[in-house]
Amino acid sequence: MWEAYHALFQLPVENRTNFDCGPFIPPDILKKLNEKREEMKKYADYRDTIRLQNLNPDDESGTIASCPQFFRRPASNFYKALRNVGFELLEAMSESLGVRGDYLYNVTGENNAINSSLHFYSPDIDGNKNMGLNPHKDILTLTVLVQDDTGGLQVLKEDRWVDVKPFPGSLVVNVGEAIQAITNGKYKSVLHRVLNNPTKTRSSISCFLIPTPDSKIEPIPDLVNEENPALYPTSTWKTFVYNHYALALKF
């Protein structure tokens, strides 16, 4: 997969429009974000990212068909494997909460398609401790991520940034805010960021399990009571995403 990943980044940028879908942000919010771009410059992320949206690795005629030929086979195998790890984790998490094993898969719309961000981080050549990816929480269901051996990913733990050191052959899994909402905070979405390495490039690929737009995001009824009121209002996934970005941009 890494070979296909590097070949993808080496394509002329104008070829990317065939498959790179740009930020996973609702269009009107993205418009506002672009208007704010000047003001946001100080928050610029130092990296290159290609995004694939709504990719069902079981469906050869879907999103994967818009990708270059050399990328299709390794990518479908790769995403199928990562997604299936995600599905197994969802099952184990459901069971740990005392609900049926298929609960989290079902309430997020039985979605077999994923989103993916392929990140390429340049070295921090001017020594300004550039932020490759600003602090954020993943909003969706689960993220299953593969990183190379450079390092730079950090999570916030008890007010301290802790390195997520790369282990060969390991995966990094993040709980998304959709799961935080559905489990009413039992599983928490963690703030994370990426610092650029002073001398080396860094590569990572995120595979995001995503709810379908009409999935109803609401807490598991047994997890809500007087001491534990619902943390988020019930909404569809589409509205949840909209509210999330609107709040982040404060408009």
Ligand SMILES: O=C(O)CCC(=O)C(=O)O
């Ligand atoms: O590059 C990484 O390790 C993190 C990527 C990430 O947080 C994301 O794609 O949401």
Ligand SMILES: [Fe+2]
């Ligand atoms: Fe993330």
